[in-house]
Amino acid sequence: MMEMKAGAVDIEAAGEVLTLLPQRAVFWPAMSMLVIADIHFGKAASFRAQGIPVPRGTTTENLEMLTTLVAATGAKSVLFLGDFLHARHAHAVATMAALQAWRERHSDLALTLVRGNHDSHAGDPPPRLGIKVVDEPYLVRPFVFAHHPQAHPDGYVLAGHVHPVYRLAARGDALRLPCYLFGTEGGLLPSFGAFTGGYPVAPTPCDRLFLATPERVIELNARGRGRP
Template sequence: MNDYPSFDAAGATLTMLPERALLWRERAMLVLADVHFGKAAAFRAGGIPVPHGTTRDNLELIDVLVQRHAARHVVFLGDFLHARAGRAAATLQALAQWRSRNAGLSLTLVRGNHDRHAGDPPAELAMHLVDEPWRVGPLAFCHHPQTVAGAFAIVGHLHPVYRLAAAGDTLRLPCFVVDGSWAMLPAFGAFTGGYRVQAEPGQRIFLAADDCVLPLPG
């Protein structure tokens, strides 16, 4: 297994994966932020032509990560469904079929801002639905960036990316941002865009590349 970088979160060791996910190996827990299932369908419903297959691609990647890391619990840090317009029959059917193949997997959704508008996932997905902050051991799982008294916060929402520039070329990569009391995940969804970030004092940035996670020097 690749030796991906980890960080200490109030005593919990969390590993950053290049697939833009976080692994809490001790709890066999996989943490994903901002999947935005149905976003492409919502755009198509609004008359904007965008590619098909993003839901399938995201679900297949979750399958790979669950199997590779022997995860028993997947936590979604908000924005599971993108919008009510994205609750297309094909999207919901793909989710239901995926769930039937993973009936033994525990799923938790920490509701985010898009979840309030899109509505809770269908009951047949058998997800544990919670509001932020959701505390497990020393961690507090949240959608919105925040600090939580007495806990290390794991957050999403901003879809952080970092801009690299060299010799006139530029590249934007999704990234993890780790602070002293919280860590922010990049968006897991394949069709989500990103918000450019810079490291503030005391923060570390880790770039999620194709097959590795690279600490930003400095």
């Protein structure tokens, strides 16, 4: 196992340690599990199929980052919190070929997808990718894994869907960064996928908010400042 990239932050949720990674993914050490939200494979291909010129290479970029994180953490499994494929156009030959080649290089990795709203339109990944597909909520105690944020009586919910970002503003300048948001009943993960956009969130006094910068994860205090 390679050393985890500097800049990760460990937090406690439901009595378990979770590692928040700058690369917008969570590692659960006790289960050797990477948790990833909203990867949206094939989104750029879907846009191009509709005649909208967007950059190529997002699928390769996402897969390369997955490979890096699996190696860095020593993960034995990856759990996707919904929106694995963006739309039916995501089943394009090139996208499926890239996913198949990646899967063959990681055949010993257990993959689970909790269906999200985009998955209901795109359809499940092809069986040859060897991905276990389940409906939300998916319970792995003490956590409840879901695509849509929700409260659940059986555990602490980890969810995606929102693509949360936080707006930092200072002296007339502003910057939006992907973020993690953890409350009393659940946590919200940023979108892992490239080219997926984001929705600004406003934490309550009971929430903990962590910015995911390219170099490190930074927790903000109630005044929107980084904590030492």
